[in-house]
Amino acid sequence: MRDANTRFAAWFNRVTPKGLYPRSLLIIVTPMVILQSVVAFVFMERHYNTVTRRLSAAVSQDISAVVALYDLLPKDRDFTELRRVAWRNLALNVTVLPPDPLPPPGPKPFFSVLDSSLSREIGRRIQQPVWIDTVGRSNLIEVRIKMDDAVLRIFAPRNAAYASNSHIFILWMVGTSLVLLTVAILFLRNQIRPIENLADAAEAFGKGRDVENFRPRGAREVRRAAIAFLEMKRRIERQIEQRTTMLAGVSHDMRTILTRFKLELAFLGEGPETEALKKDVDELAGMLEAYLAFARGDPGEQTALTDMAALVEDLRLNAERDGAIAEASFMGPPLVEVKGDQLKRCVGNLVNNAVRHASRVAITGTRDARWLMVSVDDDGPGIPEEKREEVFRPFLRLDDARNQDDGGSGLGLSIARDIARAHGGEVILADSPMGGLRATVRIPV
Numbered sequence: 001m002r003d004a005n006t007r008f009a010a011w012f013n014r015v016t017p018k019g020l021y022p023r024s025l026l027i028i029v030t031p032m033v034i035l036q037s038v039v040a041f042v043f044m045e046r047h048y049n050t051v052t053r054r055l056s057a058a059v060s061q062d063i064s065a066v067v068a069l070y071d072l073l074p075k076d077r078d079f080t081e082l083r084r085v086a087w088r089n090l091a092l093n094v095t096v097l098p099p100d101p102l103p104p105p106g107p108k109p110f111f112s113v114l115d116s117s118l119s120r121e122i123g124r125r126i127q128q129p130v131w132i133d134t135v136g137r138s139n140l141i142e143v144r145i146k147m148d149d150a151v152l153r154i155f156a157p158r159n160a161a162y163a164s165n166s167h168i169f170i171l172w173m174v175g176t177s178l179v180l181l182t183v184a185i186l187f188l189r190n191q192i193r194p195i196e197n198l199a200d201a202a203e204a205f206g207k208g209r210d211v212e213n214f215r216p217r218g219a220r221e222v223r224r225a226a227i228a229f230l231e232m233k234r235r236i237e238r239q240i241e242q243r244t245t246m247l248a249g250v251s252h253d254m255r256t257i258l259t260r261f262k263l264e265l266a267f268l269g270e271g272p273e274t275e276a277l278k279k280d281v282d283e284l285a286g287m288l289e290a291y292l293a294f295a296r297g298d299p300g301e302q303t304a305l306t307d308m309a310a311l312v313e314d315l316r317l318n319a320e321r322d323g324a325i326a327e328a329s330f331m332g333p334p335l336v337e338v339k340g341d342q343l344k345r346c347v348g349n350l351v352n353n354a355v356r357h358a359s360r361v362a363i364t365g366t367r368d369a370r371w372l373m374v375s376v377d378d379d380g381p382g383i384p385e386e387k388r389e390e391v392f393r394p395f396l397r398l399d400d401a402r403n404q405d406d407g408g409s410g411l412g413l414s415i416a417r418d419i420a421r422a423h424g425g426e427v428i429l430a431d432s433p434m435g436g437l438r439a440t441v442r443i444p445v
Contacts (some may be wrong), residue, residue: 013404017189019191020195021188021192024061024192025184025185025188026187026398028184029181030443032177032180032181036177037193038175039173040170040273043169049117051267052161052388053117053121055160055161056117056118056120056121056161058160059156059160059245060118060122060123060124060125061125062092062156063092063122063125063126063143063145063154063156064122064125065090066082066086066090066152067126067128067145067147067152067156069082069085069086070082070152076225079094079096081284082096083095086154090394091119091156092155092162093140093154093155093156094152094153094154095152095153095154095204096150096151096152096153097144097150097151097152097312097323098151099146099147099148099149099150099151099152099154101132101146102129102145102151103131104131104147113364118132118134118141118161121258122143125409126145126291128145128146128147129145129146129429130143130146130312132142139157139158139159140156140157140158141155141156141158142154142155143155143156155410162264172442181260188392190218191218191219191305191366193217193218194216194217194218194219194223195216195218195222197214197317197443198214198222198226198229198389201226201229202229203424205233207303207443208303208339208422208423208424209302209303209337209426210302210303210378211233211291214226214340215228216230227330236287245386254288255285258284258285259287261277261281261407262281265277265278265281267434272374273381286432302339303338303339304337304338304339304340305336305337305339306336306337306338306340306343308330308334308335308336308365308367308372309330309334310334311343311344311347312328312330312347312365312374313328314327314344315351315363316328316363319351319354319355319361319363320349322353322355323363324354324355324359324360324361325359325360326351326355326360326361326362326363327362327363328362328363328365329359329363329364329365330364330368331366331381332365332366332367332368333367334367336367336372336402336445337424337445338423338443339419339422341421342419342423343419343441343443344421345415345416345419346415346419346420346427347363347374347414347416347441349378349412349416350412350416350439350441351363351376352412353412353413353438354377354378354380354439355378357381357435358378358380359379359380360378361376361377362375362377362378363375363376364377367445369445370444370445371442371443371444372438372441372442372443372445373440373441373442374442374443375438375441376398376438376439377432377433377434377436378432378434378436379435379436380430380437381436382432382435382436382437383429383437388411391429392413392414392416392427393414393416395412413427414441416441420441420442420443423443423444424444425441425442425443425444426441426442427440427442428440
């Protein structure tokens with residue numbers, strides 16, 4: 001039973017729609033359709049069919065009475081009294097025709113309770129051959145009965161043989177259902193749209209894009225969620241702004257001290273000691289810039305359409321200037337809305353890391369309907385699989401890993417991952433077909 005329930009739940013989850021809007025419509029439409037189907041079935045089965053059968057039985061009794069009256073009357077008369085009695089008392093139009101053969105059976109309607117009920121009732125009450133036409137003239141039913149010496153043609157009102165107002169019930173039921181369904185669709189659409197706007201705003205903010213023209217709308221709960229999102233967005237932006245301001249002050253103060261160091265070294269003159277000190281000061285300045293860039297995260301840049309093919313080509317040229325054998329390619333539409341400078345720095349860190357530890361580098365970019373992916377392959381020593389997550393930790397320098405370099409700060413991969421995550425993406429490390437490491441930046445577009 002548990003396995004059957006699991007399979008049914010999996011099948012039901014697979015066939016049902018995934019969006020909130022179609023699911024809400026399904027919740028409203030399904031009970032309405034089931035209720036109306038039950039009502040229509042009960043009406044057709046209990047009311048329409050029953051009333052039609054009883055009316056058909058009454059008309060059949062009247063027709064059988066006319067046949068019996070015809071048998072009782074003398075045959076040498078013109079049957080004027082028969083027609084008068086049938087019309088006045090039974091509302092039947094009777095005509096006595098010559099004893100010609102009955103017409104061939106006409107086409108049967110695809111769905112007609114009247115035809116089947118009337119034929120069955122007349123067959124039960126009249127033993128003579130009978131021909132019935134319920135398709136022809138819209139307001140009358142024609143019945144022909146083959147007698148021994150004549151053919152009785154009888155016209156009966158159609159509304160006397162079946163419940164003629166049933167279509168009004170069906171029209172009212174279908175019409176009100178369509179009106180209610182239209183109101184439900186419009187109402188649900190207006191209620192779902194604020195949720196979709198909130199999801200779009202959160203997705204854009206997660207990708208580092210500016211959230212424009214967004215304000216709380218919709219039901220009270222949706223407004224609360226939107227207000228909470230805006231408040232969270234303001235707190236994050238305020239925190240980033242405060243951190244950027246603080247780091248700008250720290251950067252200014254430390255750059256001032258480094259500048260004094262450089263001036264004092266310039267007055268000391270040339271020598272082995274001063275050369276070593278200058279090298280240490282330059283290394284310290286580079287490490288300071290790396291630390292500040294990592295902590296700051298460059299939040300001020302706005303997203304814009306960036307030519308990724310040109311960006312990949314620039315990175316290839318930079319790798320060749322650093323002495324590596326580099327190749328680059330890009331497939332798909334090249335224009336992508338990203339923070340161009342940050343993304344270039346993200347992939348550039350991966351390329352510089354590859355150039356530092358390998359002789360050959362391949363930069364491959366692809367873009368499809370959902371993702372932008374840029375992979376950097378090299379033929380270097382690579383990183384052991386169990387340590388690939390550790391290398392993203394800030395300031396971490398593994399003894400046997402590829403980020404053990406001269407003058408490296410241990411922040412290249414950390415900065416690359418932060419930039420990718422600011423775009424809503426990720427940096428993934430894997431084995432390269434070239435024998436070294438493959439670093440892939442994957443960003444949603």
